[in-house]
Amino acid sequence: MNGRKLGLREQYWREFQIQEEDLEFVYNHLLETEIPLTTEELVRLILAERIRREKENLKRKQADAGAIYYPREVYSVGQVIQFPALNWQKGKVLQVRPGYNPDLPPFQVMEVELESGEVKSFAVGLDAHALNEMTLQSDEDLSLDENTILSQYGSVLQRRIEEQLSSNPDLVRIAGRWFPRALLVDIHVGHLNLAEAILEMEGGGPLSTRALMEQLDLPKDVNAKLIEFSLNLALxxxxxxDEVGPAGKILWFLKRLEPAEVQTPPAFLQYFPQPYDEQRVLPLLEQFEGSVVDEIDPQICPKVGEDEATIALLYPHFRSGTLPLCDVFYRFFPTAYESPRVQFTFVDGHSGEKFSGWVVRPHRYVYGLRDWYLKNECIPGALITIQKGVEPGEVIIRANRKRPTREWMRTVLVGSDGGIVFAMQKHNVSTLFDERMALVINDQNALDQVWQNAKHRTSLAHVTRNMMRELAKLSPQGHVHAQELYAAVNVVKRVPPGLVLTILLDNRWATHLGDLYFRFVEISENEG
Incomplete structure (x- = not known):
């Protein structure tokens, strides 16, 4: 029978579970060092300790299975020996006799019967031999190499360890760092009341923990990092x-002084989900052109470069002063370990002007752009470019301005009865725009009132039908492009593109012509 390498099970790290020994090791390490650690740092710590323990276990198993063959050693008849060079086969020593080689110092030869039944001869008592320098399997096994394990299973280990640490009542976490609860410094309500007053004097914040500590009467004879961590947890x-700092930086803000649109999505972004088959419309979604991003439909997220990204501005975001976020867009904005809201600084790419912005992670949008949109004469459909800032916590934003020209634009008009009409009218336009998405709003106040009235009373199918009828009037063939309809429907009701496509495919008043083109069919309400 062939021997095999003594190593870890193939699925060992994929199925990794934290053990009581791991928890005890982590807890003692944190107690001794008094330094809070991130999950990533704890993963490396636990991994190194687990590898050390497993190597010891493997060496014990190898030792229990018999002595390991080294040419420098001498073995006795009947002894069981392991041979690493033969894939860890075991063999029994049959005899030991003197060896002879005029080029070598005196040595012996032993005959061994291997597990396979084969009898082989091996030199022993020979100090100068390459196999004397051989390392054990546990030292060479890639399943016990820290860097290899992290590259293959790092994200799995981090997620699993984080889940298991979260359920441990003896450990607490703030801003992604873990620490023993037993070492926390007492922060009482008086400290917190004073912190509130300090932040209020700063307009709500943000202030770092260190800046707050300087103004609070906290113990002077305690490790400053312990005090900082304890204050962070109490806050x-x-x-x-509200902790609003980006990952790696803790900043505090008074919730009651944050913009209301950061705490709750603006009315124009509020979407009341309706079920539809996402896979059914995916082939059509993939045909959307340009820089369409919709935070409530993660399937629609364009490819972007490493350095910058461009977004076609949808009306609800134009009106709310926001930008949508999809997965690939997050890399341009500061993120956080836990904070649902992150404050950062916008930098105007043309003027260099700086102003405050907020990433609202739970609802996947960025807030703080309403005044900037108006100042830059943006319209719904305008192309907005974002880049990572030069400084941490900054994002460069640029309206793609051009020389003002009078152009024929789809214009939203509000009738005296509150009905929406589209017309082609000439307007001065100062920014580049997506031709499918661009709209000009003639009367913002009247449209706000339409939005409010239509918010709860009008069905989405009815709105979509009316908008399609209006857009069809602007086309000589009566054809409507689904992307244009998506932008139009969002003038009065927040809706993702996948749902607009579903309504088009499900109703007789819309005939699919191929690609993203549909023809409006005038039928009675009862027939529709």
Whole structure:
């Protein structure tokens, strides 16, 4: 029978579960060092300790299975020996006799019967031999190499360890760092009340923990990192305070002084989900052109470069002063370990002007652009470019301005009865725009009132039908492009593109012509 390498099971790291020994090791390490660690740092710590333990276990198993063959050693008849060079086969020593080689110092030869039944001869008592330098399997096994394990299973290990640490009552986490609860410094309500007053004097914030510590009467004879971590946890557990710093930086803000649109999505972004078959419309979604991004439909997220990204501005975001976020767009904005809201700084790519922005992670949008849109004469459909800032916590934003020209534009008009009409009219336009998405709003106040009235009363199918009828009037063939309809419907009701496509495919008043083109068919309401 052939021997095999003593190593870990193939699925060992994929199925990794934290053990009591791991928890005890982590806890003692944190107690000794008094330094909070991130999950990533704890993964490396636990991994190194687990590898050390497993190597010891493997060496014990190898030792239990018999002595390991080294040419420098001498073995006795009947002894069981392992041979690493023969894939860890075991063999029994049959005899030991003197060896002879005029080129070598005195040595012996032993005959061994291997597990396979084969009898082989091996030199022993020979100090100068390459196999004397051989390392054990546990030292060479890639399943016990830290860098190899992290490259293959790093994300799995991090997620699993984080889940298991989260359920441990003896450990607490703030801004992605873990620490023993037993070492926390007492932060009482008086400290928190004073922190509230300090932040209020700063307009709500943001302020770093260190800046707050300088103004609070905290113990001077305690490790400053312990005090900082303890204060962070106390602020996090108090509903008055919001941690708004990007990953790796802790900043505090008073919740009651944050913009309302950061706490709750603006009315124009509020979407009341309706079920539809996402896979059914995916082939059509993939045909959407340009830079369409919709935070409530993750399937529609264009490919972007490493350095910058461009977004075609949808009306609800134009009106709310926001930008949508999809997965690939997050890399341009500061993110956080846990904070649902992250404050950062916008930098105008043309003027260099700086102003505050907010990433609202739970609802996948960025807030703080309403005044900037108006100042830059943006319209729904305008192309907005974003880049990572030069400084951490900054994002460069640029309206793609051009020399003002009078152009024929789809224009939204509000009738005296509150009905929406589209007309082609000439307007001065100062920014580049997506021709499928671009709209000009003649009367913002009147449209706000339409939105409010239509918000709860009008069905989405009815709105879509009316908008399609209006757009069809602007086309000599009566054809309507689905992307144009998506932009138009969002003038009065927030809806993802996949749902607009579903309505088009499900109703007789829309005939699919191929690609993203549909023809409006005038039928009675009862027939529709």
């Amino acid at each position: 996090q557990e108090d509903e008055r305070f």
